[in-house]
Amino acid sequence: MRLWKQEPSLEQARRADRARLVEQRRERRRVVASLGSELSRDRRQVKVLRADEARLARLVRELERSLVNAEKLASIGMLAAGVAHEVNTPLAVISSYAQLLQKQLQGDDKRTSLLDKITRQTFRASEIVNSLLNFSRTSGSEFAEVDLNKIIHETLALLEHQFKTTQVKVQEDLLPALPPIHGNAGKLQQVFLNLFLNAKDAMASGGMLRVATQNGDGVRVMIADTGSGIAQEHIQRIYDPFFTTKNGGRDGRKGTGLGLSVTYGIIQEHAGKIQVESHVGQGTTFYLEFPLMRKAVNV
Ligand SMILES: Nc1ncnc2c1ncn2[C@@H]1O[C@H](COP(=O)(O)OP(=O)(O)O)[C@@H](O)[C@H]1O
Numbered sequence: 001m002r003l004w005k006q007e008p009s010l011e012q013a014r015r016a017d018r019a020r021l022v023e024q025r026r027e028r029r030r031v032v033a034s035l036g037s038e039l040s041r042d043r044r045q046v047k048v049l050r051a052d053e054a055r056l057a058r059l060v061r062e063l064e065r066s067l068v069n070a071e072k073l074a075s076i077g078m079l080a081a082g083v084a085h086e087v088n089t090p091l092a093v094i095s096s097y098a099q100l101l102q103k104q105l106q107g108d109d110k111r112t113s114l115l116d117k118i119t120r121q122t123f124r125a126s127e128i129v130n131s132l133l134n135f136s137r138t139s140g141s142e143f144a145e146v147d148l149n150k151i152i153h154e155t156l157a158l159l160e161h162q163f164k165t166t167q168v169k170v171q172e173d174l175l176p177a178l179p180p181i182h183g184n185a186g187k188l189q190q191v192f193l194n195l196f197l198n199a200k201d202a203m204a205s206g207g208m209l210r211v212a213t214q215n216g217d218g219v220r221v222m223i224a225d226t227g228s229g230i231a232q233e234h235i236q237r238i239y240d241p242f243f244t245t246k247n248g249g250r251d252g253r254k255g256t257g258l259g260l261s262v263t264y265g266i267i268q269e270h271a272g273k274i275q276v277e278s279h280v281g282q283g284t285t286f287y288l289e290f291p292l293m294r295k296a297v298n299v
């Protein structure tokens with residue numbers, strides 16, 4: 001009787017033990033699983049943090065670089081303001097006397113061709129001086145609502161003939177109803193003129209210039225050419241004042257090395273950004289970005 005009664009209770013106890021064990025094992029598995037998912041969540045967070053850190057480091061490097069560029073521009077600007085006015089006056093005198101003499105010597109081809117050279121070189125010198133002056137002309141320029149599509153289209157029209165003679169095809173992908181930006185139309189035209197002329201110079205034996213506008217966080221402009229590209233060792237220096245690779249070879253033009261540094265300064269004045277991507281032998285793309293109108297007004 002007793003035995004009979006004890007046996008099932010032992011069995012019951014064993015079963016209960018087993019059930020507890022199974023439950024404990026289940027619980028342990030649950031804990032391990034939740035620890036695992038916590039761990040992978042932590043790992044994901046570490047990855048995100050690392051990416052943030054890398055992005056921050058990149059940002060710091062970019063800021064440092066643009067600070068260096070801005071300092072260079074500021075010192076060049078001060079120098080230019082002092083020198084440019086002084087040089088412009090004698091240049092104007094030389095060129096007007098040369099032209100006067102040219103008129104007086106009509107018929108004397110040899111001498112008039114020499115005078116023509118003098119005149120052209122004084123124009124070139126004053127072109128350089130005027131580009132220099134742009135560094136110091138930061139104040140007093142009118143900023144207003146401007147339509148980048150219109151400026152781009154007009155600047156391309158200005159160069160149409162030059163592009164045709166060098167067999168450069170132009171593709172305009174301008175976004176209709178592009179929001180306006182806060183800017184100075186004259187200076188922005190100079191930016192595009194510089195970039196388009198550089199593209200043309202890089203495509204001496206023809207190619208394709210593609211200009212596209214887009215709307216994102218700001219107004220974006222992409223200027224892509226299929227030209228010579230920029231060598232890796234030059235790409236850090238293209239915004240430096242007087243950096244040029246155009247040394248007037250056989251058919252090549254002589255550069256001033258001022259186009260991109262002026263461009264950089266103007267884009268900074270517009271609180272914008274400029275970036276470049278280039279592959280030697282394939283081409284170069286410049287990316288510009290300008291803040292949208294309402295943000296710029298609040299600055
Ligand atoms: N689209 C481009 N393709 C290839 N090289 C370029 C391009 N734009 C600029 N560069 C390089 O950057 C240099 C500096 O340009 P810039 O400041 O306009 O001076 P410049 O045109 O007088 O040489 C150029 O001499 C050229 O080497």
Ligand SMILES: [Mg+2]
Nearest residue numbers: 194198259260
């Ligand atoms: Mg140039």
